Each structure stands twice: as structure tokens, then as C-alpha cells.
Amino acid sequence: MEAVDVVGTPPSGALARVWRGVGRAVTFVAGDHGLLLGVSVLGGLALLAIFGPILWPKDPLAIDVGASLQAPSWSHPMGTDGVGRDVFARFLEGARISLVVGSVVVVVGAIIGGFAGILAGVSGGWLDSATMRVMDAILAFPPLILAMAVCVGLGASLKTAALGVMLTTIPYYARLLRSEVLRIRTLPFIEAAYALGAGRRRIMLRHVVPHVVSTMLIQAAAVFGYAILTLAALGFVGLGAQVPTPEWGTMITDGLQYFLTGQWWIGVFPGLGVLLAVIAASLIADRVRDILDPRGRYAHV
Amino acid sequence: MTRSVGGKITGAVIAVFGASLVAFLFMRVLPGDPARLIVGPLATQQAIEEQKKAMGLDQPLWVQYWRYIKGFFTGDWGFSYSTGQTVAHEMGARLPASAELGLCAFTFAFIFAIVFALLATYRHRPVVDGTVRGVSFLGLGTPPFWFGLIILLLFSQVWHIFPGPDGRLGPNTTPPPSVTHFYTIDALIAGQWATFKDAFMHLILPSLALGLAVFAYLVRLLRANLLDISRENFIVVARSTGHGRWSAFSGYALPNAFLPTLTAAGLVFAQLLAGSVLVERVFNWPGVGGLVVDSILRQDYAVVQTFVLLSAVLYVVVNLGVDVLYGVVDPRVRIPVTS
Numbered sequence: 138m139e140a141v142d143v144v145g146t147p148p149s150g151a152l153a154r155v156w157r158g159v160g161r162a163v164t165f166v167a168g169d170h171g172l173l174l175g176v177s178v179l180g181g182l183a184l185l186a187i188f189g190p191i192l193w194p195k196d197p198l199a200i201d202v203g204a205s206l207q208a209p210s211w212s213h214p215m216g217t218d219g220v221g222r223d224v225f226a227r228f229l230e231g232a233r234i235s236l237v238v239g240s241v242v243v244v245v246g247a248i249i250g251g252f253a254g255i256l257a258g259v260s261g262g263w264l265d266s267a268t269m270r271v272m273d274a275i276l277a278f279p280p281l282i283l284a285m286a287v288c289v290g291l292g293a294s295l296k297t298a299a300l301g302v303m304l305t306t307i308p309y310y311a312r313l314l315r316s317e318v319l320r321i322r323t324l325p326f327i328e329a330a331y332a333l334g335a336g337r338r339r340i341m342l343r344h345v346v347p348h349v350v351s352t353m354l355i356q357a358a359a360v361f362g363y364a365i366l367t368l369a370a371l372g373f374v375g376l377g378a379q380v381p382t383p384e385w386g387t388m389i390t391d392g393l394q395y396f397l398t399g400q401w402w403i404g405v406f407p408g409l410g411v412l413l414a415v416i417a418a419s420l421i422a423d424r425v426r427d428i429l430d431p432r433g434r435y436a437h438v
Numbered sequence: 439m440t441r442s443v444g445g446k447i448t449g450a451v452i453a454v455f456g457a458s459l460v461a462f463l464f465m466r467v468l469p470g471d472p473a474r475l476i477v478g479p480l481a482t483q484q485a486i487e488e489q490k491k492a493m494g495l496d497q498p499l500w501v502q503y504w505r506y507i508k509g510f511f512t513g514d515w516g517f518s519y520s521t522g523q524t525v526a527h528e529m530g531a532r533l534p535a536s537a538e539l540g541l542c543a544f545t546f547a548f549i550f551a552i553v554f555a556l557l558a559t560y561r562h563r564p565v566v567d568g569t570v571r572g573v574s575f576l577g578l579g580t581p582p583f584w585f586g587l588i589i590l591l592l593f594s595q596v597w598h599i600f601p602g603p604d605g606r607l608g609p610n611t612t613p614p615p616s617v618t619h620f621y622t623i624d625a626l627i628a629g630q631w632a633t634f635k636d637a638f639m640h641l642i643l644p645s646l647a648l649g650l651a652v653f654a655y656l657v658r659l660l661r662a663n664l665l666d667i668s669r670e671n672f673i674v675v676a677r678s679t680g681h682g683r684w685s686a687f688s689g690y691a692l693p694n695a696f697l698p699t700l701t702a703a704g705l706v707f708a709q710l711l712a713g714s715v716l717v718e719r720v721f722n723w724p725g726v727g728g729l730v731v732d733s734i735l736r737q738d739y740a741v742v743q744t745f746v747l748l749s750a751v752l753y754v755v756v757n758l759g760v761d762v763l764y765g766v767v768d769p770r771v772r773i774p775v776t777s
Binding site for chain 1: 459580585587588591711712720743745746753
């Protein structure tokens with residue numbers, strides 16, 4: 138349905154509309170301290186990850202044994218590691234890996250889990266029970282440990298770690314969306330649509346699915362920080378990205394042996410990266426929930 | 439009541455069955471070659487075939503699954519190639535260290551969570567409340583292994599308050615005679631004060647690292663519960679009978695705030711279990727989590743396979759226990775809700 142806007146239509150055109158949207162988003166984010174902090178920290182990390190190679194054109198894998206274990210200085214802002222690799226360059230590469238893999242985990246998990254949940258909620262019957270039993274089986278594991286099992290079974294790498302983390306997030310989407318679909322199905326407007334002659338398919342796609350999108354977004358926002366943290370944990374126990382790859386968790390493991398000999402910078406900075414990214418993500422997730430939660434809005438009245 | 443408990447047990451059994459299928463699928467079926475994992479990448483084809491036969495991998499899948507499950511539940515957990523012991527023996531030997539650490543971490547987390555949640559809520563003080571919320575945010579976002587390294591660096595390397603990462607006891611202390619296998623308690627029983635102090639000092643940093651996430655989670659939950667309950671009428675009544683704000687909060691609101699916290703027990707357990715895998719290695723703590731990481735690094739997967747299914751079973755059992763207990767503690771849950 139097109140909105141009928143008669144009074145004082147501002148200059149139309151796609152570009153103007155986009156700009157207005159951006160402007161509104163910026164004022165909204167700027168007016169909310171928690172959201173502003175989260176968005177700027179995560180945005181800052183993302184910018185560093187994207188433009189890092191241009192700003193700091195050092196090879197994160199280049200070994201220079203002559204320059205090993207140097208403390209942070211102007212030429213190496215985060216020092217160098219045991220074989221002389223520049224920790225700052227590795228930190229930037231690690232930011233890229235964490236953010237990209239975290240996003241992939243969130244998006245793919247949301248699609249699979251959301252699809253499973255909506256399907257279970259809509260179809261009911263044996264398909265519903267079967268889907269939910271599979272989800273129960275996944276939920277029977279402490280999340281990190283299931284992800285470990287996947288990595289051990291399929292071979293330790295960044296890809297299997299991402300797959301493992303993604304697998305552990307699926308039931309949360311599925312359960313939440315299934316119960317949302319079941320709740321929405323009983324609401325009067327669905328009955329009204331049915332009375333107007335809409336088919337099952339149309340009701341599903343036009344009336345139910347749009348209403349679960351916000352629930353899915355809330356869950357997705359909460360998963361992002363979890364994904365980054367769990368990926369780092371897998372990297373730390375040797376099940377995620379393998380050794381030369383500058384993944385944050387793997388870098389902390391790398392710094393483990395140098396901690397007690399005084400070279401703290403190798404392990405401290407990547408951990409700080411994880412901390413910043415996860416906290417920013419959970420700040421955003423909290424605010425997203427407050428803003429989008431369909432039940433929360435009534436609760437606050 | 440009995441029917442609902444029966445239903446919960448059935449659900450738990452189905453969940454464990456499903457979990458065993460998932461574990462079997464990922465750890466035995468999908469890679470296709472667990473034999474290669476065990477004999478190592480340099481083994482000859484013949485050695486792999488022999489290993490396959492020895493493991494029964496030439497059998498049909500359902501036979502393999504049956505053997506896997508039977509072995510697991512009869513305590514036949516296989517053989518750890520890197521230590522030369524059975525997995526059951528290895529885990530049994532390392533369990534007390536993990537249990538002692540886990541209990542200590544939980545105690546820390548629980549006590550701190552209560553104190554901080556009360557401080558944040560019993561009077562309207564935005565600065566205190568904001569600090570507590572900030573700490574809990576930090577606690578949930580900090581990788582526990584990294585936090586362990588940081589406190590080790592500060593309290594052991596820089597300030598020399600606590601000992602370094604040398605496990606449960608310092609190099610010059612001999613373990614106390616075993617009664618409970620908990621070094622602190624055993625040392626007390628034997629009356630060895632120096633050993634007790636050493637064991638206790640070694641416990642503190644790992645407990646903080648392991649307990650941080652649990653603390654953050656509990657303080658968040660307790661704070662929210664306390665805020666909800668503080669608006670209830672019975673708190674006003676307690677105040678009007680002459681109780682001060684603090685005593686109304688700690689005596690009346692707190693016990694009621696614990697009730698919803700009980701549901702978090704499963705999550706807390708999962709956090710301690712997964713956390714032990716991450717934290718024990720940092721402190722060279724000789725526990726099960728450390729064993730699992732060592733086994734992963736040595737590609738000795740028998741230990742990991744057992745640990746994965748074992749933790750799933752324990753997790754389901756803890757959650758089942760919480761579910762049942764909740765019905766006992768809170769009568770409202772017993773009444774079936776018609777949806």
C-alpha cells in the first residue's frame with residue numbers, strides 16, 4: 138500500500154529519500170548514548186578493518202626475526218610478536234576476520250534458524266515436532282562445547298569454527314520465531330485477512346512474516362557479540378583459525394608464552410579487540426531490543 | 439505433579455538421545471575417517487585399515503552407533519593415546535581439581551553478585567547502579583581466558599600478591615593427604631596451615647577468571663529481579679512495620695529474588711563447564727578442561743569425544759533438576775497453564 142502524503146511533500150526522488158532516512162537515523166543514534174557508543178566503537182573497528190591496509194600498509198604475516206618482541210613504539214604501535222610480525226597489522230587483520238565471520242554467522246544462522254522456526258510454527262504436526270526435537274538436541278550441549286565438537290569432527294579451521302558457532306545459534310532463532318508465529322496466528326487481524334479471502338500462503342508471507350522480522354533482528358543483534366566471543370574462544374583452544382592466521386583468539390594463544398616473560402602486548406591487544414567488539418555489539422543489541430521488542434513497548438507504558 | 443515430572447524426564451531422555459545422535463554425526467560420521475585422526479597423518483594406508491577394523495568402523499552405521507552409546511553409558515570411554523591411560527581414568531584423576539575450582543568460582547560469583555545487586559538496588563543511587571551495570575556488561579563481554587591472563591600479569595607478575603600459573607600448589611608444597619581430593623579442605627583436615635594457604639592462594643586468580651562471566655550474569659539477573667520485587671506491596675508493608683530499607687531488602691526482597699535465579703542454574707553450569715576449558719589452560723590447572731585442551735592440541739580425540747557427550751548429558755540433567763526443583767519451590771509453576 139502506497140502512503141498518501143498530500144500535505145507539504147518534500148522534494149521526492151530516491152536520493153533525497155535516502156538522505157532523509159540517513160539523517161533521521163543519525164539524529165536517532167546521536168540522541169541515545171548507549172546506542173551512540175556501541176555504534177561508534179563497532180563502526181570504528183569496522184573502519185579500521187576496511188581501511189587498515191591503506192592506513193597501515195604492513196604485512197600481518199611478514200616475519201622479521203631481527204625485530205622480534207619489540208615493545209610498542211611509533212614504528213610498531215602494538216609492538217611485534219615472537220617472530221617479529223607487526224602486532225598492529227595483525228590486530229587490523231583480526232578485526233576484519235572477526236567482524237566478517239561474525240556477520241556471516243549471524244546472517245546465515247538467522248536465515249536457517251528463522252526458516253526452521255517459521256516453518257515449524259506454520260505447519261505444525263509432525264514437521265513441527267521433528268524440527269523442535271532437532272533444536273532440543275542442539276540445545277542439549279553447552280554452546281561452546283558443541284562448536285568444539287564440530288571443529289574436532291570436521292577438522293579445525295576458521296570455516297568449521299564458524300559453522301560450529303552458527304549451528305549453536307540456530308535453535309535460539311527457531312524457538313523464538315516459532316512461538317512468535319504461533320502467537321501471531323491467533324491474533325484477530327489474521328482472522329480478518331482470512332475472512333477477506335486471503336490464502337494461507339498470502340497470510341503467511343504478507344501478514345505473519347513481517348511481524349516476526351523485528352524479533353529476528355533482536356535475536357540477530359544479540360548473537361553477533363556471542364559469535365565473536367565464541368570464535369575467539371575456539372581460536373584460543375586451537376580449534377579455530379590456524380596458527381599464522383591473525384585471528385584474535387589465536388593471537389592470544391600466541392601471546393600466552395610471552396606473558397610471563399614480560400612481553401604482554403602480544404596477547405593484550407587482541408583481547409582488547411574482542412572485548413571492545415563484544416561490548417559494543419551487546420550495547421547495540423540491548424538498545425535494539427528496547428526499540429524493536431513488540432512486547433516491550435507495552436510493558437513500558 | 440508426578441505426570442509433569444514424568445513428562446520432563448521423557449523430554450530430557452529424548453534430548454540426550456538427540457544429542458548423542460548429533461555428537462555421533464559430527465564426530466564419527468561426517469569426517470569419514472576418525473581412524474586417520476587417531477593414527478596420525480603420516481600413517482600408512484594399511485595402518486589406517488587396521489585401526490578402522492579395531493574401532494569397528496567397517497560395521498554398518500547403526501552398529502557403530504549402538505557400540506558408541508553402549509560404550510559411553512557403561513563407562514568404556516576408550517583409550518587416550520597421548521597419556522597411555524583410559525579416558526575414564528584420566529578424567530577421574532582430574533575431576534577433583536576442576537570441581538574445586540568450579541565450586542570456588544561459583545561461590546565467588548554468587549557472593550559478589552548478591553552484594554553488588556543489593557548495593558545497586560536497595561537505594562536509588564544512579565552512580566552505583568550504573569557502575570554495577572557497567573561491570574556486568576564488561577564481565578559478559580570479556581573473554582575469560584584473556585581476563586585470566588590480565589589478572590595473572592597484574593597480581594602475579596607486577597604486584598606479586600598471588601602466585602603464578604603453577605597449578606594447584608606451588609613447586610615447594612607437597613599435596614596434603616587425600617580425603618576429599620580438594621586440596622584446601624584436605625589441608626585443613628590434616629591441619630597443614632601452610633599448605634592450606636598455598637592451595638587457597640592458588641585458587642583465587644583462576645576462580646576470578648572462571649567466575650567473572652557467572653558473576654556478571656547473576657548480578658544482572660538479581661538486579662532486575664530485585665528492582666521488580668522492590669515495587670511489590672509486601673516490601674511496603676515490611677517498611678511500614680518498622681524495617682529499615684536495607685533490612686527490608688536483604689530480608690524480604692532478596693529471598694524472593696533468588697527464585698527466578700534458580701532457572702539460571704543450568705546456564706551457570708554451562709558457563710562453568712565451558713569456562714573451565716578456556717581458563718584452566720592459562721593457569722596450568724590440572725583439571726578436566728585443561729585435559730581437553732591438551733588432548734585437542736595433541737590430536738587425541740578420544741578424550742574430546744567423551745567430554746562432549748558427557749557435558750551434554752550433565753547439562754540436560756542439571757536443567758531437568760532445575761525444572762523439577764522449580765515446581766517444588768514455586769507452587770505457581772505446578773498449575774498447568776492452558777495456552
